[in-house]
Structures are given as structure tokens and as C-alpha cells.
Amino acid sequence: MKQKSFLRTATPYLFILPWIIGFLVFTIGPLIFSLIMSFFDWPLTSTPEFVGFGNYIEMFTEDDQFWKSLVISLKYAAIFVPLNLIVALFLAMLITQPVKGVKIYRTLYYIPTVISGVAVAILWGWLLDSNYGVVNYLLSLIGIEGPQWLIDKSWALFAVIIASAFGVGSMMLIFYTDIKNIPPDVYEAASLDGASPARQFFSITLPLITPTLLFNLIMSIINSFQQVTLVMLLTNGGPLNSTYFYGLMTYNNAFKHHKMGYAAANAWVMFIIILFLTALVFKSSSAWVFYETEAGGKEKKAKKKQAKEAK
Amino acid sequence: MKKTAVAAGILALGAMAMLAGCGGGDKAAADGKTHIRFATWDVAEDVDRQQALVDKFNESQDQIEVTLEAYGSDFDTKISAGMGSGDAPDVMYMWNYPSYYEGLEPLDSYIEKEGEDYKANFYETLWDYNSMNDSIYGIPVGFTTHTLFYNKDIFAEAGLEEPTDEWTWDDLMEAAKTINDKTGKEGFAFQMKPDPYDFEMYLWSNGTAYCDAEGNLEGNLNSDASKEVFQMFQDMEKDGYAVATEAAPTDEFRAGNVAMFIYGSWSINTFNEDGLNYGVVKIPSFAGKGDSISILSSSGLSISKDSENKDAAWEFVKFWTNEDANKERIGLELPVLYSVVESEGIMDQPEYAPFYEMLEQSAGHTPASFIIEDWSEVSENLSLSFEEVLNPSALMDVSEVLDGAAAK
Numbered sequence: 001m002k003q004k005s006f007l008r009t010a011t012p013y014l015f016i017l018p019w020i021i022g023f024l025v026f027t028i029g030p031l032i033f034s035l036i037m038s039f040f041d042w043p044l045t046s047t048p049e050f051v052g053f054g055n056y057i058e059m060f061t062e063d064d065q066f067w068k069s070l071v072i073s074l075k076y077a078a079i080f081v082p083l084n085l086i087v088a089l090f091l092a093m094l095i096t097q098p099v100k101g102v103k104i105y106r107t108l109y110y111i112p113t114v115i116s117g118v119a120v121a122i123l124w125g126w127l128l129d130s131n132y133g134v135v136n137y138l139l140s141l142i143g144i145e146g147p148q149w150l151i152d153k154s155w156a157l158f159a160v161i162i163a164s165a166f167g168v169g170s171m172m173l174i175f176y177t178d179i180k181n182i183p184p185d186v187y188e189a190a191s192l193d194g195a196s197p198a199r200q201f202f203s204i205t206l207p208l209i210t211p212t213l214l215f216n217l218i219m220s221i222i223n224s225f226q227q228v229t230l231v232m233l234l235t236n237g238g239p240l241n242s243t244y245f246y247g248l249m250t251y252n253n254a255f256k257h258h259k260m261g262y263a264a265a266n267a268w269v270m271f272i273i274i275l276f277l278t279a280l281v282f283k284s285s286s287a288w289v290f291y292e293t294e295a296g297g298k299e300k301k302a303k304k305k306q307a308k309e310a311k
Numbered sequence: 312m313k314k315t316a317v318a319a320g321i322l323a324l325g326a327m328a329m330l331a332g333c334g335g336g337d338k339a340a341a342d343g344k345t346h347i348r349f350a351t352w353d354v355a356e357d358v359d360r361q362q363a364l365v366d367k368f369n370e371s372q373d374q375i376e377v378t379l380e381a382y383g384s385d386f387d388t389k390i391s392a393g394m395g396s397g398d399a400p401d402v403m404y405m406w407n408y409p410s411y412y413e414g415l416e417p418l419d420s421y422i423e424k425e426g427e428d429y430k431a432n433f434y435e436t437l438w439d440y441n442s443m444n445d446s447i448y449g450i451p452v453g454f455t456t457h458t459l460f461y462n463k464d465i466f467a468e469a470g471l472e473e474p475t476d477e478w479t480w481d482d483l484m485e486a487a488k489t490i491n492d493k494t495g496k497e498g499f500a501f502q503m504k505p506d507p508y509d510f511e512m513y514l515w516s517n518g519t520a521y522c523d524a525e526g527n528l529e530g531n532l533n534s535d536a537s538k539e540v541f542q543m544f545q546d547m548e549k550d551g552y553a554v555a556t557e558a559a560p561t562d563e564f565r566a567g568n569v570a571m572f573i574y575g576s577w578s579i580n581t582f583n584e585d586g587l588n589y590g591v592v593k594i595p596s597f598a599g600k601g602d603s604i605s606i607l608s609s610s611g612l613s614i615s616k617d618s619e620n621k622d623a624a625w626e627f628v629k630f631w632t633n634e635d636a637n638k639e640r641i642g643l644e645l646p647v648l649y650s651v652v653e654s655e656g657i658m659d660q661p662e663y664a665p666f667y668e669m670l671e672q673s674a675g676h677t678p679a680s681f682i683i684e685d686w687s688e689v690s691e692n693l694s695l696s697f698e699e700v701l702n703p704s705a706l707m708d709v710s711e712v713l714d715g716a717a718a719k
Contacts, residue, residue, distance in 0.1 A: 044414070151704055
């Protein structure tokens with residue numbers, strides 16, 4: 001009997017065992033291993049040597065490129081994240097409008113997301129080519145001489161941002177489903193009260209989708225710091241290192257310069273930065289994210305707090 | 312009860328499969344053959360051709376079974392990771408010996424066993440490019456030197472004599488200017504972010520190098536002769552008859568927008584398929600500085616230091632580098648054996664002969680990548696400096712940039 005009850009408790013765990021093994025072996029394992037690596041001078045072909053915090057000290061005190069790349073990645077995130085959110089939300093609003101053929105538009109806007117990063121990079125490499133590119137050709141039709149997107153260092157980062165905004169579709173879809181979930185009677189009531197469409201958007205739609213906004217915000221912060229594929233293939237860090245993103249620097253340190261330990265340290269610093277930014281967003285979220293189910297609870301809490309203070 | 316028994320059975324099977332997977336490193340597998348893993352960096356049709364050649368080897372004997380692993384553009388990542396974890400392929404293509412030689416098996420003793428004639432049949436300069444610290448780590452498979460490609464139609468249009476092997480840079484510049492004036496096309500093109508490894512050939516041709524034998528950049532990279540080279544390229548661009556391109560100017564040349572460029576043999580097949588009317592001559596020399604020198608881009612076949620079947624691996628390396636295999640690869644790679652070049656009449660083909668002439672006159676130069684220990688990082692700095700000089704949106708002062716780069 002005892003054995004049977006053991007099996008009964010163990011069965012669910014057995015079922016999720018493959019996933020747990022996968023998680024331990026492919027996620028937690030490498031994570032811990034990379035942390036250990038970051039304390040070593042770890043050339044690929046010879047024996048690793050323990051250096052303590054040496055890699056971290058070198059990064060912060062000697063490596064100019066570390067700071068430069070960090071600034072580039074921050075700059076990219078600062079422009080890309082808001083732009084991406086606004087474009088996604090704008091498109092999501094468009095495809096919720098009751099117009100004919102909206103399904104076609106929905107598909108059209110989503111398609112670029114399905115294309116792999118490599119193809120996107122090659123595609124934009126051609127589109128933005130300064131001599132033969134379509135973008136500059138179209139600009140020339142309206143009398144503008146297009147910039148040398150991928151050659152001029154003041155434009156290259158912007159070119160990367162445009163190319164990455166191409167994959168806005170999945171975020172748009174998340175916004176879209178959430179907007180669709182808002183009960184239509186709310187809008188009906190609002191329009192009876194004479195609220196304009198803009199007013200409806202800012203007073204109904206936006207507050208109701210703040211949880212999704214939070215999710216998308218965090219995801220795009222993380223994504224923007226991890227951006228490697230696109231810059232590697234589109235600009236390879238150039239021109240003049242103006243798009244030498246932090247992720248690309250880490251990759252090059254590992255697989256080009258064979259400094260595995262140093263690259264692991266790079267990756268951990270990035271991890272901590274992302275962790276910090278995410279925590280910051282979460283912390284701030286109580287001020288601007290609105291959960292429907294929570295509304296009542298919050299008031300109660302506030303009342304309790306008041307009562308406590310009164311005591 | 313039944314359900315749990317089934318679950319337990321599945322788990323047991325899974326565990327067995329995992330154990331079996333781990334046991335794959337055995338020397339002789341179940342079929343009694345020695346298994347060799349062979350990594351290539353080639354892609355697409357080239358891999359198909361290589362697979363055919365591998366199949367031929369597998370059918371030719373019953374001791375060794377070779378599996379081709381095509382890593383493509385992930386080659387470096389996968390070889391690095393493989394060496395780091397002691398799981399590198401037994402046999403692999405190799406060119407970057409300074410980075411990887413510590414994970415490779417020195418081949419001198421193997422070569423010695425094959426006798427004097429074996430080694431002498433390879434073009435001698437190629438051994439230098441497949442060695443590190445006086446040990447040979449790879450058997451040459453293919454190579455290319457660089458030559459001057461020119462578009463015959465554009466030269467005819469401009470009413471100019473075609474380039475010759477005796478040309479100097481002054482001749483080239485003059486022709487480029489005339490072409491630009493008369494046809495509006497670009498006379499000459501080069502990459503705005505050249506690979507420092509390749510670009511050193513121009514410094515050699517002008518009697519200098521990036522560094523001395525001890526690896527010091529100071530006084531070499533920023534010597535007058537070196538500055539002269541960079542100034543020449545920058546001036547061509549500033550004067551408007553040469554163009555600096557984002558990638559190697561192959562596409563511009565194919566499209567007939569550029570009259571001349573310097574490149575390896577990689578695109579000859581494409582040019583022929585296009586039906587392009589082009590010619591090939593040696594790289595122009597610097598006036599009064601002797602023959603021009605070319606860098607070699609060479610590929611070899613190496614054996615991993617950690618391989619458990621080195622003798623079988625060597626058998627395969629020998630097969631892959633023998634006369635027949637060299638002949639098979641013509642059109643894909645330039646043959647590296649004297650006997651094959653002779654028997655196939657390669658020197659009679661005007662688009663191939665200049666590559667061998669450049670090879671013969673380029674002996675005795677050691678690329679900085681073989682001298683400077685942390686070359687990949689130095690190379691990255693150099694690459695940035697060269698771009699500062701040649702990128703049309705920068706065009707910074709040659710002297711300042713090179714002095715700064717040498718001081719780093």
C-alpha cells in the first residue's frame with residue numbers, strides 16, 4: 001500500500017521529468033557553468049587559469065570597447081523600445097477597426113515576424129544599400145538624397161533600428177488580442193457620454209491593456225539587449241564600430257578572440273543590467289499598471305493601511 | 312498500476328537511449344569500422360561535391376567510415392566549441408593556424424613517413440601558410456593569391472590598352488582616371504573595410520609590413536612606406552575615379568560598373584557563367600620596389616589533437632589531398648600539386664596562370680597574424696583604423712590614424 005501511495009505522489013513529477021531534466025541540463029547547468037567560467041582566464045585550446053574578479057576588473061577599468069558597446073546598446077534600447085511599442089500599438093489599433101479586408105492587413109503586418117533573422121538582415125542590407133537600394137530610390141523620387149545608411153556612422157544605428165522594427169508583428173498581435181477582449185459595452189457607454197475616439201483610446205483602451213503593455217515592455221527591453229543576429233549580418237558592428245552592440249562584442253570575445261572567461265563575464269554583466277532594468281519596470285508598474293481583478297483588493301488594502309496608520 | 316508500469320518502462324528506455332548515446336566515443340563501433348568525423352566550412356553545391364568525394368573514399372576500403380559535417384558559416388564557432396570541450400572533429404578544414412594550432416596534431420612525422428617526394432610535390436610557399444612555430448599542422452588543399460581583374464569591354468570603350476603584368480600603380484591610376492572621364496564608370500574599386508590580413512600584401516609590395524619579427528607595430532605600421540600605401544588608396548577615392556565599396560566589389564565588377572579590382576580566384580566561375588569579358592593580370596607593383604607580393608588565402612586539412620583515431624584520420628587526409636582529389640576540385644579550388652598543375656595544363660589557361668605567378672613571387676613573407684600573438688584583437692583594431700582612412704564618410708588623416716593605431 002505504501003508503495004502505491006509513493007507512486008501516486010511521484011507520477012506527476014515523472015511526467016514533467018523530461019522538462020525538468022532539460023531545464024537543469026540546458027538552462028541551469030550552462031548558467032552556473034558560465035558564472036564559474038567568468039572567474040577564469042579561459043582560452044579555448046589551453047588550460048583555464050583562475051583569475052578571481054580579474055575579468056570584471058579588466059572590463060570596467062581597461063576595456064574602452066566595453067563602455068562604448070554598452071552605450072550603443074543603451075542608445076539602441078532607448079530608441080527601439082518606445083518606437084517598437086508605439087508602432088505595435090498603433091498597428092494593433094488599426095487592425096481592430098471594423099473595415100473590409102482587415103484579415104488581409106492583419107496577415108500582412110504579421111508576415112515579417114515569421115521571416116528568420118538572417119533573411120531579414122540580408123533583405124534590409126539590400127533595401128538600404130546606398131547605391132542600389134530601394135529605400136534611397138524611393139526617397140530620390142520625392143527629391144530627397146538618401147543617406148548612406150550602412151556606411152555613414154551617424155545613420156547606421158538608425159538603419160538597424162528600422163530593420164528591427166520590421167519584426168513588430170508578434171507584439172502587435174498580443175496587443176490586438178487584448179484590445180479585442182475589452183467588452184464593447186464600455187465603449188458604447190463612453191460614446192453615449194460623448195467621448196471622442198481619442199478620449200476613448202486614452203481613457204478606456206490604454207488603461208485596460210496596461211498589463212499587456214508591461215509584458216511587451218519587458219520583453220522588448222530584454223530583446224533589445226540581446227540583439228546580435230541582425231547587427232552581425234547587417235553591419236557586423238560597422239561602420240566605424242558605430243553598431244558594435246554589446247551582444248556582438250560578447251560573441252566576438254568568445255568565438256573570435258577565444259576569451260571564453262571574459263565573454264562569460266560580459267554576459268553576466270549584461271544579465272545583471274537586464275535584471276536591474278526589469279526589476280525597475282516591475283517596481284514602477286504598481287503606479288501605472290491596472291489589474292481589473294485587483295481593483296477591489298487594492299482599495300481594501302489602502303483602507304487597511306489607513307486604519308493601521310490611524311491606530 | 313498498469314499505467315505506472317508503462318511510465319516506468321518508457322523511462323527505462325529513455326535512460327538506455329541516453330547511455331547508448333554516451334557510449335558513442337568507442338574506438339571501433341558495432342560495424343567494426345573506424346569512424347572519422349570530417350568538418351568542412353563549405354556550403355550548398357560545394358558540400359554535395361565533397362559528399363560525393365567522401366562517399367568515394369568510404370567505398371574504396373572497408374576499414375574507415377568518414378562522416379562529413381558541414382558547418383558553413385558556423386565553422387569557427389563550432390570548431391572553437393568542439394576544441395573547448397574536447398569533442399572536435401577528427402579531421403577538419405583549417406586556415407587560421409595561429410588561433411587553433413594548439414588544438415591540432417603536428418603532422419611533420421606523418422609527412423616524413425611518406426618520403427621526400429610527397430612533400431616536394433606541393434608548392435613550397437603553401438607549407439609556410441600551413442605551419443606554426445616550424446611545425447606543419449595542415450596539408451594544403453587549396454589556395455588563392457590575389458590578382459588584378461579587369462573588364463575588357465570597358466577598356467575598349469575608353470580606347471585604352473589592356474593592363475599587363477608589368478603595370479605599376481601609376482599606370483593603374485592613370486588608366487582609372489581616363490576610364491572615369493570617358494565612360495563615367497568607376498576605374499578601380501576596393502573595399503572600404505579591408506580585412507587587415509589581406510591588406511598587408513600592399514605593404515609588403517612597398518617594402519614594409521605591419522610589424523617586425525617581434526611583433527612591434529610601432530615604426531612598421533606607421534612607417535613612411537606604409538603611410539604611402541594608405542595615402543595612395545585614400546587619394547584615389549578622394550579624386551573620384553576609384554570607389555570604396557561596403558563588401559568586396561565583386562557585384563559592382565559583375566554588373567560592369569567597375570573596370571578593375573583586386574581579388575582572389577573565388578569568383579572566376581561566377582564571372583565565366585555570367586559570360587563576363589574579363590582579363591586577369593598580376594597585381595601592379597610600386598615603381599622601383601620590385602615585384603608585387605600577394606597574400607595567400609590557403610586552406611589545409613588538419614587532424615585534431617584529441618582525435619582517437621589519428622592513423623585512420625591521416626589515411627583520409629592523404630586521400631583528400633592526393634592527385635585525384637586535387638583534380639576533382641578544379642573549379643572549386645586551385646590545385647596545390649606541381650604534378651596536377653602540369654598534367655592539367657593549368658598554366659596555359661590565362662585566367663588561372665597569374666595566380667600561380669603571384670604565388671611564385673610571393674614566397675618569404677610571414678603575415679602578421681602568424682607573428683602577433685593576440686592577432687584577432689589587433690586585427691580588429693587595425694580594421695577600425697583602416698576604415699577610418701577609407702570610409703567615404705570618415706576619410707581621416709592617414710598619418711594620425713596609423714600613428715594612433717601603432718601606439719595602441
